[in-house]
Amino acid sequence: NPIVLDLAYNSIEFPSLENRM
Amino acid sequence: GIEDLFTSLNRHIQRSEYEQAVKVSDQILSIAPGDEDAIRCKTVALIKGDSIDEALSFIREASRKFPIDFSFLKAYCLYRLNKLDEALGSLKGNEANPATMLLESQILFRLGKMDASVEIYQKLQKSKIDSLEINVVAGLVSAGRASE
Ligand SMILES: [K+]
Numbered sequence: 001n002p003i004v005l006d007l008a009y010n011s012i013e014f015p016s017l018e019n020r021m
Numbered sequence: 022g023i024e025d026l027f028t029s030l031n032r033h034i035q036r037s038e039y040e041q042a043v044k045v046s047d048q049i050l051s052i053a054p055g056d057e058d059a060i061r062c063k064t065v066a067l068i069k070g071d072s073i074d075e076a077l078s079f080i081r082e083a084s085r086k087f088p089i090d091f092s093f094l095k096a097y098c099l100y101r102l103n104k105l106d107e108a109l110g111s112l113k114g115n116e117a118n119p120a121t122m123l124l125e126s127q128i129l130f131r132l133g134k135m136d137a138s139v140e141i142y143q144k145l146q147k148s149k150i151d152s153l154e155i156n157v158v159a160g161l162v163s164a165g166r167a168s169e
Contacts, residue, residue, distance in 0.1 A: 002159035005152050008097060008127055011120035012068060014034050015061045020027040 023052060030062055039070030055087045064094050073101045097124055105132050119148045126156070135164030 026049045033042040046063035049056055060083050067076035077098040080091045092111045099108035108128050115121045126141035139160040145153060161169050 002162045004159045005155050008124035014065050015058050017027050017031045021024055
């Protein structure tokens with residue numbers, strides 16, 4: 001079977017904590 | 022205080038120390054149980070640390086208590102656990118953006134709906150996503166459209 005990359009994983013990001021520190 | 026904890030959390034995230042990020046998120050949540058940033062950080066850290074079952078349990082628990090929209094992250098966990106119809110259901114109602122479209126396309130691929138999967142990738146091609154063409158080719162080959 002052809003390889004499918006989990007590109008959705010790469011698109012999961014942490015929220016910005018810029019204003020919390 | 023909570024700001025120092027967020028500074029520490031941010032440092033762990035930058036260093037991809039996901040177990041530590043979960044621990045510090047828990048420390049923040051013991052002080053501020055409904056803090057959305059901490060809840061999201063813990064969820065994402067569990068996912069990035071490959072604790073998908075735990076991430077899904079945490080999402081379910083937090084969704085009962087707090088009005089936070091976890092549907093994309095929940096859909097991703099369900100996809101990883103191969104609960105594909107549930108995953109699609111959780112994606113419904115999310116605005117179409119590259120992240121939701123990539124996930125939908127991957128779910129459709131696993132469901133064997135190759136044409137629908139490829140169609141989403143074709144919409145994404147102007148978004149310049151790294152390695153997208155690898156999945157486009159996989160979809161086309163599986164759909165018997167290798168000549169494209
Ligand atoms: K997020």
